[in-house]
Amino acid sequence: MKTLAALQPQPLFNYFEEICQVPRPSKKEEKIRAYLLQFAEENKLEAHTDKIGNVVIKKPASKGMEQAPTVILQTHMDMVCEKNSDKEFDFDNDAIEPMIVDGWVKANGTTLGADCGIGIAAQLAVLASKELKHGPIECLITVDEETGLTGAFNLQPGFLSGSVLLNLDSEDEGELFIGCAGGIDTLATFNYQQEKTPENSIALKVSVSGLLGGHSGDDIHKNRGNANKILNRFLWNRNEGFEIRLADFNGGNLRNAIAREAFGIVTIPAGKRDEVFASFNKMAASIKDEFQFAEPKLEISCTETELPAFVVDTDTQNKLLNAIYACPHGVLEMSSRMENMVETSTNLASVKLTNDNKIVVTTSQRSEIEGRKYYAAETVKSVFNLAGATVKHSDGYPGWTPNPNSDILKTTVDSYKKLFGIEPVVRSIHAGLECGLFLEKYPYLDMVSFGPTIRGAHSPDERLDISTTEKFWKHLVDVLENIK
Numbered sequence: 339m340k341t342l343a344a345l346q347p348q349p350l351f352n353y354f355e356e357i358c359q360v361p362r363p364s365k366k367e368e369k370i371r372a373y374l375l376q377f378a379e380e381n382k383l384e385a386h387t388d389k390i391g392n393v394v395i396k397k398p399a400s401k402g403m404e405q406a407p408t409v410i411l412q413t414h415m416d417m418v419c420e421k422n423s424d425k426e427f428d429f430d431n432d433a434i435e436p437m438i439v440d441g442w443v444k445a446n447g448t449t450l451g452a453d454c455g456i457g458i459a460a461q462l463a464v465l466a467s468k469e470l471k472h473g474p475i476e477c478l479i480t481v482d483e484e485t486g487l488t489g490a491f492n493l494q495p496g497f498l499s500g501s502v503l504l505n506l507d508s509e510d511e512g513e514l515f516i517g518c519a520g521g522i523d524t525l526a527t528f529n530y531q532q533e534k535t536p537e538n539s540i541a542l543k544v545s546v547s548g549l550l551g552g553h554s555g556d557d558i559h560k561n562r563g564n565a566n567k568i569l570n571r572f573l574w575n576r577n578e579g580f581e582i583r584l585a586d587f588n589g590g591n592l593r594n595a596i597a598r599e600a601f602g603i604v605t606i607p608a609g610k611r612d613e614v615f616a617s618f619n620k621m622a623a624s625i626k627d628e629f630q631f632a633e634p635k636l637e638i639s640c641t642e643t644e645l646p647a648f649v650v651d652t653d654t655q656n657k658l659l660n661a662i663y664a665c666p667h668g669v670l671e672m673s674s675r676m677e678n679m680v681e682t683s684t685n686l687a688s689v690k691l692t693n694d695n696k697i698v699v700t701t702s703q704r705s706e707i708e709g710r711k712y713y714a715a716e717t718v719k720s721v722f723n724l725a726g727a728t729v730k731h732s733d734g735y736p737g738w739t740p741n742p743n744s745d746i747l748k749t750t751v752d753s754y755k756k757l758f759g760i761e762p763v764v765r766s767i768h769a770g771l772e773c774g775l776f777l778e779k780y781p782y783l784d785m786v787s788f789g790p791t792i793r794g795a796h797s798p799d800e801r802l803d804i805s806t807t808e809k810f811w812k813h814l815v816d817v818l819e820n821i822k
Contacts, residue, residue, distance in 0.1 A: 406473025414483030457506030517766030522734030551598030555769030
């Protein structure tokens with residue numbers, strides 16, 4: 339019996355459970371693309387793949403709807419692959435394990451992939467249905483949205499013919515999105531020299547875990563802890579007086595996720611062991627008190643570990659710890675255009691020591707205003723420039739400027755009020771959507787984004803609200819039927 343077999347609406351949850359069985363990490367979408375093309379073949383639908391790997395599946399209008407405009411339903415193939423540190427899981431080959439918990443669908447120790455798997459499931463349910471009424475449909479499923487927006491960047495003019503686009507990649511049911519933030523990544527690289535571990539030393543492993551993490555756009559305003567910043571506070575505060583030497587710093591993973599876990603390995607003179615542990619315990623208690631409401635499961639530990647052969651040279655260690663301490667993280671400015679909306683933010687995503695004597699710090703910046711996006715990126719760059727790192731920016735991606743007079747927005751709002759008796763919230767989202775890139779290639783598109791409620795995206799706490807998924811499906815069906 340399928341885990342999700344009893345859930346409504348079907349076949350939406352049937353397709354979602356099938357999608358959970360197909361590995362689909364970013365940049366490794368071969369298996370999910372094959373699944374989509376096989377679906378198209380089995381349902382006798384026209385399907386095409388472009389050079390970058392995007393897929394479009396087309397379905398003719400239902401009887402009597404031939405004159406309606408062609409509607410593009412859009413999602414992305416890939417998912418964020420995050421797991422708890424104690425979970426054995428191979429995202430390249432293993433199936434996600436969905437389960438039902440208190441009205442939510444979540445995964446066993448990993449990200450669920452409802453972002454954007456539930457959107458794909460909705461596309462397939464529309465394409466497979468013989469009963470729904472709709473105009474011509476084009477389902478666009480792009481590649482590598484999560485780590486590079488590669489599919490959207492490389493989408494070619496002429497691949498699509500629709501004039502209306504419904505993006506199904508939003509995560510707050512009852513909210514319609516008509517704009518999004520643009521983004522850019524800033525990467526800093528330190529080159530360090532290996533030095534022999536000082537004699538008469540012991541090694542300590544300092545670990546930060548249990549944080550909520552989450553989406554660096556949707557959750558950045560929630561004052562959640564950043565594992566990199568918390569770990570660095572301990573190291574920085576003991577960098578003078580305790581003679582610590584850094585051997586490893588490994589925190590965070592993905593540019594668009596708030597760091598949930600981090601660990602560092604340091605050496606200290608054996609004679610300072612008791613003093614360091616006492617100092618650590620005092621600071622750990624203080625930090626846990628700071629985050630007692632925002633991060634109730636925060637754990638900070640310090641244990642003795644195997645002595646490393648080498649440590650980072652002192653000069654680079656000092657520069658790195660000072661730079662991470664100074665590097666901003668979180669909300670930089672709130673919007674003056676939309677109430678309670680984040681305008682500009684930055685995320686200290688990951689810190690990694692590599693095998694080639696480099697330390698790479700990955701950050702990402704977002705803003706609904708292009709100039710502020712670059713200002714935030716340059717602010718981060720200046721911090722790492724002062725520390726002597728080599729800094730580079732990604733190409734970035736544009737935002738999506740809201741159009742409150744949109745025809746599809748009016749149709750979507752009217753549909754929601756008719757179905758549920760309340761006015762939906764219309765706003766811009768601080769997370770990045772592919773819509774801004776689509777407008778560069780297809781400037782005539784009329785777009786809106788909506789979806790069911792998803793919480794904890796980009797973390798193993800990701801969960802899909804079952805009741806809002808049914809509302810999302812009813813809303814989508816009604817919008818398709820009433821687009822004129």
